[in-house]
Amino acid sequence: MTTTRFAPSPTGYIHIGNLRTALMNYLIARKSGGEFILRIDDTDPERSKEEYVEAIKEDLTWLGLTWDRFERQSLRLDRYAEAADELRAKGRFYEAFETPTELDLKRKKQLNMGKPPVYDRAALNLSEAEKDKLRAERGAGVWRFKLIQERIEWHDGILGDISIDAASVSDPVLIRADGQVLYTLASVVDDMDMGVTNIVRGSDHVTNTATQIQIIEALGGKAPDFAHHSLLTGPQGEALSKRLGVLSLRDLRAKGVEPAALLSLMARLGSSDPVELQSDMAKLIEGFDITRFGSAPTKFDENDLFPLTAHFLQQQPLESVRAHIDALGVPADKAEAFWTVARENITTLADLEGWWTLCRDGAEPLIADEDREFIAEAMAMLPPQPHDETTWGSWTAAVKEKTGRKGKGLFMPLRKALTGQERGPEMAALLPLLQVIRARG
Known part of the structure; x- marks a missing residue:
């Protein structure tokens, strides 16, 4: 069975880069009918905050990225x-004792x-005597994993064949002097124990992967399939890392931003497939292919x-x-008509309030000096409320016949007088919803 995981540290809110990793692992698991694990990397007691654990769960739930298992590394310290x-x-x-x-x-x-x-x-x-002396002087040392200095090779799901000379990499510190277990060891042990078969993460982890493959093998395990996605940049190619704080999912x-929009973009961004809005998670899963992603930033x-x-909003029913x-x-009796009119003219749901x-209150008329007499004449011809969807057509036809105005010269001044705006919904549908018409004078 395919098993993937998302292992964020609860030291802040999930940002757009984290989401990319979470989504790819989620889609791989779901496409294969496998298991998706949410694993909290909270071995650092000083930086890990419970509020961020809850925020991570909340953000993933908002997106519809459900997990099959929930794990916390802080509960597995004895296993590490x-x-x-071993x-x-x-x-x-x-x-090792170097400062x-x-x-x-x-x-x-x-x-x-x-x-x-x-x-x-x-x-x-x-020597043991030298170690004892250093412990007495400096306290406990760090614990480093001794790499076998040979080439470490694997086929990466995105980058292709990778080969790293372990001699060019420092023996990684796995346990700090204060006893804190670092990610490199905890992650390997968890992946082995939890049967993780596929890992997708950022290309900045490639060297970590090389060392982790040797740690897995040293512990008698089998390395999972790795894929390293490209890192995100800003729209001009600038480094995004410093801006990630303002790109949290909750921001x-x-x-x-609607979840479907976010998922649709991130499921295709950086791949050879075009970005398409997909409201159905099942279709998003079906269309995902990790091999379609490239290595370029x-x-x-x-x-x-x-x-x-x-x-997305334009497609939604009331x-x-x-x-x-x-x-x-x-009002309940106007909700359907209002949504039908407004949804074509909003970017986010927050825009509904303005419409x-x-x-409800009408708008300050926007009337050019050269149109004042025309608007006064037209407004005198506007039938009393309530209006229906035929009112706009019959009214403007009558105004056109009386004033001789037509086309844009007829419709635009009337729209601006009624709505205070140059563009917006179809006036035939909007007019019946206007409870107050200030342009009547």
Whole structure:
């Protein structure tokens, strides 16, 4: 069975980059009839916040990305300790005591010599007495995984064949001096124990993947299938990472972006398939193909979400937005007519308020000086309320016959006088909804 996972750290809100990872893993699992795990990476007790755990669940639920299992790494610390002991017993785990300053000096020296800034494994040469002395002076050291210095190769679902020389990579720190288990170890142990078969994540994790493959093998496991998606940039190709804080899912939600718009864009962005609005999750799943994605940096523009949102809303029946319309105070007998008129002229649901304000309170007439006499004459001919959908046609025909105006010269001044706007819904449908017409004078 295909099993995928999304493993966010609860140190902030999910942003658009996180969503890309979550969605790809979700779609792979659902397309194969497999399992999707939500796994909270909360091994850092200082930075992890419960409010963010709940926010992650809320955001995924809003999008319709349901999970089959929920796991927390903070509840599995004993299991990670077991794995660490196993690595020690196999001679693949060693304690190192260098300070950050010492490591920095080593890196600078290596770079000056034209060598890659890789940890020199000096800790492997320490005697037990030397280790005891360093512990007494500095406290516990960090624990590093001893890489086998050979090429690590795998076929990546997006990048193709990958080969990384382990000798060009530092032995990764898996446990900090304060005892905190780092992502690299916790993730490997979880993926093995939970039967994860497929992992999609950002291309910035490629080196991590290489080291994790060796850790998995050292623990007797089989590496899952990896795919590394491209990183997002801004619309001009600029780095997006510094702006991700303003691109959280809840920020986009607050701006009125609909889940279907967000999912439709992110399920295709960076692939060779065109972006198409897809309101049906089943069809979104059916049309997803990880092999269609490329490795080049992918431009993301949040403005692309709004035409998709508008298109989605235009397709919705009244029942799907009735609660929103009721909250505006639209009378039940006018709700259907109002939604039919307004939905073609909104980008987000928040725009409905402006149209209902116009219908309920009328608008300040927008009348050019040269049109004042014409508007006064036309308004005197407007039948008394209530109006119906035939009123606009019969009224403008009568005005045209009397004044000789026609086309844009007839319709535009009347629209502006009634709505205060140059564009909007079809006037034949809007006029019956106008409860107040200020242009009558």
